Amino acid sequence: MDIITRDRQYVASTYGRFPVALVKGRGARCWDSEGKEYIDLTSGIGVNSLGFCDPEWAEAVSGQLTTLQHTSNLYYTGPGAALAETLCLRSGMRKAFFGNSGAEANEGAVKAARKWGHARRGPDCHNIVTLKGSFHGRTLAALAATGQDQFHKDFHPFPAGFSYAEPNDISSLESLADGNTCAVMVEFVQGEGGVRALDQSYVDAVAKLCRERDILLIGDEVQTGIGRVGTLFAYERYGVKPDIVTCAKGLGGGLPIGAILFGEKTETTLKPGDHASTFGANPAVCAGALVVLNRLDDDGLRHVNETSKIIRSRLSNIVKRYTGMEPWIGGLGLMIGMDVPYVSAKEVVSAGIRHGALTLTARDRLRLLPPLNITPEETEEALRRLEKAGGSLV
Numbered sequence: 427m428d429i430i431t432r433d434r435q436y437v438a439s440t441y442g443r444f445p446v447a448l449v450k451g452r453g454a455r456c457w458d459s460e461g462k463e464y465i466d467l468t469s470g471i472g473v474n475s476l477g478f479c480d481p482e483w484a485e486a487v488s489g490q491l492t493t494l495q496h497t498s499n500l501y502y503t504g505p506g507a508a509l510a511e512t513l514c515l516r517s518g519m520r521k522a523f524f525g526n527s528g529a530e531a532n533e534g535a536v537k538a539a540r541k542w543g544h545a546r547r548g549p550d551c552h553n554i555v556t557l558k559g560s561f562h563g564r565t566l567a568a569l570a571a572t573g574q575d576q577f578h579k580d581f582h583p584f585p586a587g588f589s590y591a592e593p594n595d596i597s598s599l600e601s602l603a604d605g606n607t608c609a610v611m612v613e614f615v616q617g618e619g620g621v622r623a624l625d626q627s628y629v630d631a632v633a634k635l636c637r638e639r640d641i642l643l644i645g646d647e648v649q650t651g652i653g654r655v656g657t658l659f660a661y662e663r664y665g666v667k668p669d670i671v672t673c674a675k676g677l678g679g680g681l682p683i684g685a686i687l688f689g690e691k692t693e694t695t696l697k698p699g700d701h702a703s704t705f706g707a708n709p710a711v712c713a714g715a716l717v718v719l720n721r722l723d724d725d726g727l728r729h730v731n732e733t734s735k736i737i738r739s740r741l742s743n744i745v746k747r748y749t750g751m752e753p754w755i756g757g758l759g760l761m762i763g764m765d766v767p768y769v770s771a772k773e774v775v776s777a778g779i780r781h782g783a784l785t786l787t788a789r790d791r792l793r794l795l796p797p798l799n800i801t802p803e804e805t806e807e808a809l810r811r812l813e814k815a816g817g818s819l820v
Contacts, residue, residue, distance in 0.1 A: 543608025621763020
């Protein structure tokens with residue numbers, strides 16, 4: 427029985443998979459069960475920061491696995507403490523909590539914000555405003571925080587206390603943020619919402635409103651964080667500093683981890699017994715995450731920004747060559763979204779598979795999340811394959 431047949435028979439049908447069974451990879455290249463090679467421009471949806479099977483990352487993880495693979499959070503471990511220190515020093519935040527995913531991190535942020543609100547203004551101060559078009563995860567509270575009706579269908583009732591403001595419209599937020607609002611939660615670039623970056627003036631206004639009304643600002647950096655946008659976190663590009671930051675995806679370099687980072691206003695909010703995770707701060711995962719962060723130094727982040735400029739320019743030229751139209755290209759850094767004239771984004775993804783390039787969609791847009799260390803040679807080959815894929819559709 428081949429991989430695809432076995433999966434379809436025994437795995438719950440919760441994913442709309444493409445007909446590709448990947449079996450190995452190195453860098454930005456991977457191969458399927460038929461031996462076909464692909465250039466991966468998805469990073470496992472922003473997870474494989476250093477591509478497939480980076481040697482330094484793999485050595486750190488495997489070395490930790492042969493030393494101490496798990497202890498529970500009843501004891502201290504070196505990798506978890508070192509990762510927390512690195513994240514706090516590089517982010518400017520004060521404390522870190524580790525879980526296993528972005529949804530878990532956002533759930534923990536909601537709990538912390540509500541406890542902070544209760545202590546500040548009483549038990550009615552529990553409301554959280556998020557943005558329409560946002561995506562914060564698939565657990566119930568994270569889903570309730572998500573500002574997209576399509577994800578809410580069939581799963582009511584949701585936890586109460588969430589409302590949704592129009593992005594880039596400060597008057598909408600002002601009308602919703604009242605005395606019972608404990609936090610405003612934003613993605614600086616809405617990934618699943620169409621790779622839409624918030625306007626600088628809007629983010630400035632949100633930060634100002636939160637300061638003036640004594641409301642927490644939560645930055646959901648699950649997809650934007652860990653170098654994806656060309657700075658370690660997206661809030662750095664906007665010149666603001668949230669009170670709580672969540673991250674996940676790219677942090678583990680391919681292994682499951684989520685983190686909540688707490689700033690000065692929230693660092694002591696959660697006490698022993700308030701929140702926990704059995705697998706949080708797993709030593710092997712933290713060892714891999716340390717390699718990711720160490721590689722995202724000034725040179726690593728400069729590479730992200732330089733590669734972003736190349737890909738965006740070439741994508742624009744490809745579309746103009748075939749359609750005569752200037753495409754909309756959004757996002758920041760190597761979080762790239764693009765409108766594709768005349769054909770659907772899903773058609774482009776399918777054509778890319780045929781020509782050996784793996785891409786994604788975000789709503790009706792093409793989305794690219796290549797490895798942050800993708801080489802110039804891999805980038806050039808990926809763009810050649812995308813150009814062939816585009817040519818096959820016109």
